[in-house]
Amino acid sequence: MLVAPQIIITLVFFMWPASQAVYQSLLIEDAFGGNTAFVWFDNFKELFEDDHYIKTVGRTFFYSAMVAMLSLSVSLVLAAMADRVIKGTGIYRTLLIWPYAVAPVVAGALWVFLFYPTTGIVSTFLTSIGYEWNHQLKGDQAMALVVVAAAWKQISYNFLFFLAGMQAIPKSLIEAASIDAASPFKRFWTIIFPLITPTTFFLLVVNIVYAFFETFGIIHVVTKGGPANATEILVYKVYNDGFVGLDLGGSAAQSVILMVLVIGMTIFQFKFIERKVEY
Amino acid sequence: MIENRPVSTFISHAVLLAGVAIVLFPIWITIVAASHDAARLLQVPLPLGLGDQFYENLKEVIGKGVGNTAPLGLMLFNSLVMALMIAIGKIVVSLLSAYAIVYFDFKFRMLFFWMIFITLMLPVEVRILPTYEVVAKLGMLNTYWGLTLPLIASATATFMFRQTFLSVPDELLEAARIDGAGPMQFFFDILIPVSRTSIAAMFVILFIYGWNQYLWPLLITTDKNMVTIVMSIKTMMEALEELPKWHHIMMTALLAMIPPVLVVIGMQKLFVKGLTETEK
């Protein structure tokens, strides 16, 4: 059977762990794995009563929104420009595509190097013009740094999609608009931007999912969730509580919540894509 | 469009160049840092131009590793194995299941379809802990299989190939049937060659995905001979006590990004086409 490989792998590495997670989320286990007790939804209750967890949720949303906004706006501007120039679009694309290939951890390392408090190129520059930079101590600066690093990596992807979206707009439409004497700027906002709304929306979801789940490496290397949890997002907390804190039940409960979240977002996205396909 | 406005064209190029400069600045600095020695990288302000230590650093890192890590040569090899296994494994598995889903009517098709759909939604990061336990139970810690198998079955590729196959005209299958091609012949002689653009695009995406895996290998490999290059960066930065050895770290970072960057740029056309056309 052709589907056998996928079924087996899916069962062993997806279904089993997922059910395991659900099961575990209902247990309390002490750190040495000796005693377990079945506690129903206590783990979840505990989580939602935990100030710390609620804060992490809020922080994660803030972080994702920032990453998405920063990355989308920069790439939108660049794509708009690249769409306008007649020569060199390909070259710009080649140059802007690089960050996509860079691993999150590596991206994190690069940005740490630039902003390393004592020797970083940017940080020393900032300090020299009077802005004290130390993301190892200041929470908001740490957050800014991870946002920038995460957004940087995502620029390529967004740029490619925006550009493809813009180039798919029939030339005649733009020409019609220029006959109507709209200035390039106005043309962008009244014609191009509305027409790429589906792309923008798609990218928004993709970016948020990306920030949620795929930036673990960046955070791990740049701040380790610190200082004082200032950059701890949900995925990081799952890892931290499970592998470092060894609170298996709590970590599993968090996993389950994350799964529900992802499923929600994916369904949302698919609904949207289906609708888009219709017209 | 005939629009001859040098000023606005000039502005566009200026903005683009500035954008490119900002985007590539961290990468340039990486190259710079990788070409200086340790001492120079501790003097403020840091250099913006290339130094002359590039080959020294390269030799040292490749052969000996940084601090007590394995030599980078081995890590690069591990990364390569992992990336290739994930990319090829996923492509093979997904091609087969997509073929089955699109062209065969079997009993549990819908069930299976939903199963894939659900796995699509669960990135490893989310179910990391239980998956770890499963792999541990199977005794696959510190093996290439443990490293790759759990990452192979994600459904994205299956979905993409399904899309691709659905866009292949039915008449092609019919023509092949009249020409006497059986299911396997159709698959290998026609379907695979016709889908080669999306396969190539998928390869690029998955190779990068595999190469850049971090959290999963971090958990599953305790043996330093199994470490991948991407993971090693973190270890190096934490070779605490002293300040980080930036010249080696940056050289490692550079080595870690060269292969995926080369793959993306080398296969850019296919990749961009596959990415923007199939993922929508």
Place this chain on the structure above:
Amino acid sequence: MSHILLKGVEKIYPNGYKAIHGIDMEIEEGEFIVLVGPSGCGKSTLLRMVAGLEDITNGEVHIAGRKVNDLEPSQRDIAMVFQNYALYPHMTNYKNMAYGLKNLGTPKDEIDKRVKEVAKLLELEDLLDRRPKELSGGQRQRVAMGRAIVRKPTAFLFDEPLSNLDAKLRVQMRLVIKNLQARLGTTTLYVTHDQVEAMTMADRLIVLKDGIAEQIGTPMELYDKPETKFVGGFIGSPAMNFIDATLSSDFDEIQFQDTKLPLKTKLNSQSSNIIFGFRPEHVTLVDNSAMSLHVELVEHLGAESIIHAKLGETPITLRLNGHIEAKNGDTLNVDIDADRYHFFEKESGLRL
């Protein structure tokens, strides 16, 4: 013995839709049969059942004396040309043509010989190393035919093979196909919705409507004696004119609006309400007649003129030789060739 035999063939799609309602037909070896009918009438469905691409719900299909209901398409010894050609995009034209033979296990040099032969026949020799993408529409069409021909099948099946070509090329290719078929003498089933194509190419044609064979016959039979009102209207261009008429009580005169037409022979009909049909080309202009029409529009085609007119509220089309001076609002008096009257039952549309 017939070469292709359809016995009570029916098709019901899985969704319950009955696309073909029992078709019987015998096709002789070497005949060129055209399946014609409006869009959605089931032409492709019927052809694909013969090809083996659709299951046969009821009835039997025999090809060359074998019942083929349960045979795979490749075992039926047929070849098919698709509307969009369905050439394998990644293979050269040579390989496209060779693929079927290769699957049959034909020796390499035999394949080579046959492909070259067919390429010569279709003037494709210089194009063999190219891929389908690098050809014009007409050339692709020829490759698709080449792929069918090299197999030396007992029957060719064509599904609207010319509909993607421009008008001029279509006329050319019509000839090419017809000549080729005559030369090879291979039994052919050809689907089209273009009645001109149907008339010019067919030895016999089947007019399908809603999955029912309205009439089977030679082009001239269909033209001269359409069995139903539908066939009358479908075959011939411009289409036949239809007028609601009443039959007199002694069956030898019909009346419509102010016009009375005597009949040469008595008409046998249950009901006095009938439909009277005549072809646009079977009229002559006269100075004085029982039938006068109001001209609405005249199309001058050079050799002939098409006149769109009205009889009361009923639209009438005339096709007359030469240049006819007439304009909107004019009145024309016409006579209809009395040997070319057609009558149909009002309810069933059957010929009287």
